[in-house]
Amino acid sequence: MSPTTIASQALSPWRRAVLKVGSNLLAADGGGLTTRYAEALAAFITASRAVGRQVVLVSSGAVAAGRAQLRAHAPFGSDLAARQALAALGQAPMIALWQSLSPRPVAQVLLTHDDLRNRRRYLNARATLRELLALDVLPVVNENDTVAVDELKLGDNDNLAAIVAALVDADLLLIASDIDALYSADPRLDASATPITRVDALTPEVLAMAGGSGSTVGTGGMRTKLEAAAKASAAGIPTALFSGRDPTAAGLLGEGQLRGTLFAAGRSRMQARKYWLRHAPAAPGRIHVDAGAVRALAGGRASLLPGGVLEVSGEFHRGDLVEIVDGAGRHVARGLSQYGVAEARRLAGKHSREIESLLGYSYGAEIVHRDDLATVADIETGESDT
Ligand SMILES: Nc1ncnc2c1ncn2[C@@H]1O[C@H](COP(=O)(O)OP(=O)(O)O)[C@@H](O)[C@H]1O
Ligand SMILES: N[C@@H](CCC(=O)OP(=O)(O)O)C(=O)O
Numbered sequence: 001m002s003p004t005t006i007a008s009q010a011l012s013p014w015r016r017a018v019l020k021v022g023s024n025l026l027a028a029d030g031g032g033l034t035t036r037y038a039e040a041l042a043a044f045i046t047a048s049r050a051v052g053r054q055v056v057l058v059s060s061g062a063v064a065a066g067r068a069q070l071r072a073h074a075p076f077g078s079d080l081a082a083r084q085a086l087a088a089l090g091q092a093p094m095i096a097l098w099q100s101l102s103p104r105p106v107a108q109v110l111l112t113h114d115d116l117r118n119r120r121r122y123l124n125a126r127a128t129l130r131e132l133l134a135l136d137v138l139p140v141v142n143e144n145d146t147v148a149v150d151e152l153k154l155g156d157n158d159n160l161a162a163i164v165a166a167l168v169d170a171d172l173l174l175i176a177s178d179i180d181a182l183y184s185a186d187p188r189l190d191a192s193a194t195p196i197t198r199v200d201a202l203t204p205e206v207l208a209m210a211g212g213s214g215s216t217v218g219t220g221g222m223r224t225k226l227e228a229a230a231k232a233s234a235a236g237i238p239t240a241l242f243s244g245r246d247p248t249a250a251g252l253l254g255e256g257q258l259r260g261t262l263f264a265a266g267r268s269r270m271q272a273r274k275y276w277l278r279h280a281p282a283a284p285g286r287i288h289v290d291a292g293a294v295r296a297l298a299g300g301r302a303s304l305l306p307g308g309v310l311e312v313s314g315e316f317h318r319g320d321l322v323e324i325v326d327g328a329g330r331h332v333a334r335g336l337s338q339y340g341v342a343e344a345r346r347l348a349g350k351h352s353r354e355i356e357s358l359l360g361y362s363y364g365a366e367i368v369h370r371d372d373l374a375t376v377a378d379i380e381t382g383e384s385d386t
Helices: 038-050 062-071 080-101 113-117 119-134 157-167 221-234 247-254 269-279 291-298 341-347 352-359 376-381
Strands: 016-021 054-059 106-111 138-143 172-177 239-243 260-263 285-289 309-314 321-325 331-336 373-375
Touching (some): 038 054, 038 247, 054 119, 054 157
Antiparallel strands (some): 285 309
């Protein structure tokens, strides 16, 4: 099980990754936070930034940090309320740990299941993360344990990291674990287990390899890592699992080499996104656009700006999928509207820089962002794929 027994493999070039760091790497069992393993991971983030790559960190460790702080002072239970209190106590020290290792400002982003399920809040979270990256700040995401109620908890940060990867349109999910790879069986229970360096499909046989967490501070074990890899794969994002305890593995990642397990993406990101845009049910609303916008959208790389909108009809809310049609009502594209029908109507024909003064706020310069658009050509060429 020594990390050096696993040969490294080349990773495809990436431009934006989500890196998930578990409690086990930030706090030893029962102990407080330590920079011991975080240092090499923070150095990897800094080195990535230096070559123009963006990293969003999903970090656990709040509960473990809270528990360690309280241990000497007061008794605490193990129920949900106690866990939520510990998370509240430990969240600031966890953020402070990353700030102490980052030359750039660090931003705290706390998310709940509700934020990701509600389309409006999903879009807001996405816009905030995009803005933080544009500001060259390091976002550190964790579940908002303090307010998440039991039945709505995301539960583990492996799955949260996969959702965040899709949210920020990442092209790689990195999971730093306390183990160097997925093994053919739980190595704690089976001494003959062997490391698996590549997984092309998360079949039932692969899922059966995973056991639970090997420690008291981690929550998920290998099972939640495989769930996360499956989510990322469906969104067109490959996942790389490696040991966060092995500083050379973090160093190798900076050189584009993985020593660990690579889970391939099930389809390309664009295919996954366009597939969803083609097949998801649209709201009963339409955005009618002028000839200039029709030409721009046909190119496949442009966003729909307010200036190209002629009029808006039907009913839709911010975040809904709407049909985009030309002046004669012919289908041009479909996409997620950043604005609701009343807002879009007020912005029709106006310049993006007028949005703020017209509405008193802005959700962005685009009515529909190009990442959220499928053109007629996309729809026709994708008609037969599944
Ligand atoms: N098939 C498997 N391959 C590798 N590790 C496994 C497997 N099944 C169970 N595990 C356990 O999962 C642990 C990693 O998950 P976890 O303890 O939650 O750590 P983290 O803090 O990295 O999230 C390993 O240390 C190992 O004990
Ligand atoms: N949100 C919790 C961590 C939950 C979690 O998934 O933990 P882990 O299995 O260590 O990644 C915390 O900050 O303590």
